[in-house]
Amino acid sequence: MKQWKSQNEDIEKEKNIFDIHNDEDELDYEATLKRRLAGPSVLKSGQESVDQERINEIIYEASKGSKYFEAEQKRDLELRMRIERVRQEVKEYYRKLEHNNAFQKEWAERTDQIDTYMQELQSCRDLSQVIVHVDCDAFYASVEELRNEKLKNIPMAVGKGVLCTANYMARKFGVRSAMPEFIAKKLCPELVVLPLDIPEYAVKSKEIQNLLLEYDQNLCPASIDEVYMNLTPYMNRNKLNKDEDTMQQVIMEIRNKVLKITGVSISCGIAANKLLAKIASNMKKPNDQYLVPIEAEVIEKFMSKLPTRRINGIGRVLEQELLGLDIETCGDILNNRTLLSYIFREKTFQNLIQCSLGIGSTIVQDFGDSYRKSIGCEITFSNAIASGGLLESKLQALCQSLAESLSKRDLIANSISVKIKTDTFQVHTRQKNLREYIFNDTDLFCEALRLLRMEYPLRIRLLGVRASKLTNKASYIASRIKFSKQNSVSCPVCRIDLKDDLAVVNQHIDLCLNTETVKKVIDNEKKEIPLKRKRNTIDAFFRH
DNA sequence: TACATACAC
DNA sequence: GATGGTGTATGTA
Numbered sequence: 395m396k397q398w399k400s401q402n403e404d405i406e407k408e409k410n411i412f413d414i415h416n417d418e419d420e421l422d423y424e425a426t427l428k429r430r431l432a433g434p435s436v437l438k439s440g441q442e443s444v445d446q447e448r449i450n451e452i453i454y455e456a457s458k459g460s461k462y463f464e465a466e467q468k469r470d471l472e473l474r475m476r477i478e479r480v481r482q483e484v485k486e487y488y489r490k491l492e493h494n495n496a497f498q499k500e501w502a503e504r505t506d507q508i509d510t511y512m513q514e515l516q517s518c519r520d521l522s523q524v525i526v527h528v529d530c531d532a533f534y535a536s537v538e539e540l541r542n543e544k545l546k547n548i549p550m551a552v553g554k555g556v557l558c559t560a561n562y563m564a565r566k567f568g569v570r571s572a573m574p575e576f577i578a579k580k581l582c583p584e585l586v587v588l589p590l591d592i593p594e595y596a597v598k599s600k601e602i603q604n605l606l607l608e609y610d611q612n613l614c615p616a617s618i619d620e621v622y623m624n625l626t627p628y629m630n631r632n633k634l635n636k637d638e639d640t641m642q643q644v645i646m647e648i649r650n651k652v653l654k655i656t657g658v659s660i661s662c663g664i665a666a667n668k669l670l671a672k673i674a675s676n677m678k679k680p681n682d683q684y685l686v687p688i689e690a691e692v693i694e695k696f697m698s699k700l701p702t703r704r705i706n707g708i709g710r711v712l713e714q715e716l717l718g719l720d721i722e723t724c725g726d727i728l729n730n731r732t733l734l735s736y737i738f739r740e741k742t743f744q745n746l747i748q749c750s751l752g753i754g755s756t757i758v759q760d761f762g763d764s765y766r767k768s769i770g771c772e773i774t775f776s777n778a779i780a781s782g783g784l785l786e787s788k789l790q791a792l793c794q795s796l797a798e799s800l801s802k803r804d805l806i807a808n809s810i811s812v813k814i815k816t817d818t819f820q821v822h823t824r825q826k827n828l829r830e831y832i833f834n835d836t837d838l839f840c841e842a843l844r845l846l847r848m849e850y851p852l853r854i855r856l857l858g859v860r861a862s863k864l865t866n867k868a869s870y871i872a873s874r875i876k877f878s879k880q881n882s883v884s885c886p887v888c889r890i891d892l893k894d895d896l897a898v899v900n901q902h903i904d905l906c907l908n909t910e911t912v913k914k915v916i917d918n919e920k921k922e923i924p925l926k927r928k929r930n931t932i933d934a935f936f937r938h
Numbered sequence: 939t940a941c942a943t944a945c946a947c
Numbered sequence: 948g949a950t951g952g953t954g955t956a957t958g959t960a
Contacts, residue, residue, distance in 0.1 A: 433950090434945085462950050556951045558947085571947080574950040617947055707956090709945050739958070772952060811940090819950090825940055858952085 427470045428454045433572050440565030449568035456577050465819035477718035505732045515753055521688050523756040524625040527663040527671035531680035533619035535561040537598045538588050540657045550586045601656050614760040622668055624758040645683045669754025672706050693752040698725030705749045724750035763803055771795050772858025778817040781850040790839050792859045797835035806831040807861035812845040815856035
C-alpha cells in the first residue's frame with residue numbers, strides 16, 4: 395500500500411508544476427486524451443471513410459465524468475510528463491553535443507558502434523523463405539454472419555459490455571473492437587450486439603487451419619483468427635518459381651479456397667519474415683493481399699516510410715514517446731539512432747533498430763501448450779465488491795475454474811498471483827512463489843486467499859487469479875519416480891511397484907493422488923531430488 | 939523475486 | 948450510469 399501512495403504523491407507534486415502552463419499546452423493535452431480514449435484500434439481497417447475527429451469528440455463526451463475517464467486522464471498526464479522529461483533530456487544532449495568535445499567524441503564512437511551492429515544485422519538478413527500471415531476479416535462478426543445472413547446488411551458487433559469485433563458496416567460508424575457497448579450505441583443507435591460464442595468461432599478457426607495445412611504442415615496459429623505459414627516447402631515441392639506473380643497467384647488461390655469452402659474472407663501478407671508478413675496483411679484489409687518483395691533494398695525502402703505504430707509491439711505509448719521526439723516513421727528511427735540509444739534501454743533500442751530494418755524471425759513453428767508460461771482467470775463485477783465473504787466466494791469460484799483449466803492441460807503450478815482492480819481503475823498484483831506445486835481448487839484457493847486478505851480493506855471491480863511456473867503433472871511425477879527394479883517403477887505417492895508402462899503408471903497415480911500425500915512425498919523427497927528440472931529433459935525422457 | 943506497465947487480440 | 952479477458956514481455960528495485 396505504501397508504495398502506491400508515495401507514487402501518487404510524486405505525481406501530485408509534478409502535476410502542480412505542470413499546472414503552470416499555457417493554453418496551447420492545455421489544448422494539446424486535451425487532444426492526446428481524446429486520442430487515448432478513442433482506443434487502441436483506431437488504425438484498424440474499415441475506418442478510412444470515418445470522420446475520426448467527430449467520432450473522438452463523441453467518445454470523449456460520452457466518457458467524461460466517469461471513473462474510467464478520470465483514470466485515463468491521470469494516465470495520460472503521467473505519459474505527458476514522462477515525454478516532457480525525455481524532451482528536456484534530449485535538449486541537454488544536443489546542448490552538450492554543441493559545446494562538449496568529449497561528448498562529441500563519445501557520440502561519434504557510439505554512432506560507429508551502432509552502424510557496425512546494423513551491418514551485422516543486415517548481413518544476417520534471411521531472404522530464403524516465403525512467409526505468409528493470414529488474418530481473418532472481422533472474424534467473430536463474419537462467423538455470426540454465416541449463421542444469420544441478415545446480419546450482413548446491418549451494423550453488427552460481437553461482445554458483451556465491451557465489443558470484441560464489429561462488421562464493416564458498423565465500422566463505418568466508428569464502431570470498433572475494444573469499444574464499450576454503450577458508446578458504440580451512441581455512435582450507431584441501430585447497432586446489433588451479439589453475445590460471444592467462442593466454441594463456435596473455434597470450430598470455424600480449425601476449419602480454416604485445416605485448409606491451410608495443405609500449404610504448410612507446420613503452420614503456426616498466432617491467435618484464433620491469425621496464422622503464420624512458411625510457404626517455401628510448398629513452392630519447392632510443386633516446383634514453383636518464387637517470383638512475385640507466382641507467389642501472388644498461390645495466395646490468391648488460398649484466399650479463394652478459404653472463402654469458398656469456409657465462407658470467411660481473409661487478408662494475407664506475403665514477405666520474407668513474420669514481422670513483414672504481419673505488417674503486409676494489414677496493408678490492404680479486408681479480403682485482399684499484399685506482397686513485400688523479398689529484396690533487401692525494397693524492404694528497407696518500404697520500412698523507411700512506415701509509421702512506427704504499424705510495427706507489432708509498438709503501441710499507443712511507445713508511439714507517443716517517439717512522436718515526442720518527432721519520430722513518426724521507421725526511417726526516422728534509423729536517422730535518430732544515436733539519440734535513441736541514449737534514451738531507451740538496450741533491449742528496446744535493439745528491437746527498434748531491428749524492426750526498422752525490416753528484420754524478423756522466419757521460424758514458423760507451433761509449440762502448442764508446451765511452452766505456456768501462465769494460466770489464469772479474472773472477472774469484472776457489475777458493482778464493486780468490498781472485502782468479505784462475498785468477495786472470497788468469488789475468489790473460490792475463480793480458483794475452481796482455474797483448477798479445471800490446469801487439469802484439462804495436465805499442468806501444475808509453482809507460483810500464484812492475485813490481481814485486483816480498484817473501483818478507481820488502478821490495477822495491482824500480488825504474487826507468491828510456492829514451496830510445492832499445486833493444482834487443485836482447494837490449494838489454489840488457500841494460497842490465493844492469503845494473498846488477497848493481506849490487501850484488506852478493499853473495494854474492487856475486478857478480481858483475478860493466475861498460476862505460473864507451470865510444469866506438466868505427469869512429467870513432474872515421472873521425474874520423481876524411482877526405478878527400483880528393471881521393468882518396474884515405484885509409485886512416488888504410495889511406493890507400490892508398478893509395471894514400467896506410462897499408461898499404467900499414470901492411471902495408478904491418478905487414482906492414488908491426493909493433495910496431502912503429494913505434499914508429504916514432495917517434502918520427503920525435496921532433499922534427495924532437485925525440484926526443478928528442465929522441461930526438455932523430462933520431455934526427452936518420455937520420448938524414449 | 940515481486941510488481942507494474944505495455945502490448946496484442 | 949457505464950470501459951473485458953487471457954497471455955506475454957520487459958523494466959525496475
